Amino acid sequence: xxxxxxxxxxxxxxxxxxxxxxxxxxxxxxxxxxxxxxxxxxxxxxxxxxxxxxxxxxxxxxxxxxxxxxxxxxxxxxxxxxxxxx
Numbered sequence: 001x002x003x004x005x006x007x008x009x010x011x012x013x014x015x016x017x018x019x020x021x022x023x024x025x026x027x028x029x030x031x032x033x034x035x036x037x038x039x040x041x042x043x044x045x046x047x048x049x050x051x052x053x054x055x056x057x058x059x060x061x062x063x064x065x066x067x068x069x070x071x072x073x074x075x076x077x078x079x080x081x082x083x084x085x086x
Contacts, residue, residue: 029059036063047071054078057085 050068052060055075064073077083 032059033063036060036067040067049074051076055082057082 049072050064052075055077058075
């Protein structure tokens, strides 16, 4: 799959699909925040660095920055187009 083809339309595609998850949650970021909060609950230390491997367009980055404010956070993805949006 060539993720570069989807980078520009990813957020728009999520908005189009909003009706499918509106039944469960009112905010699409709910699941992104939930994953980072869950990660935070599993570790007992504040990491010095974090690598978000496969970050896509970086939707998790604000939550990583919030939950790990002292960490040096890096992000990477195979899609150069996605990284240009981050």
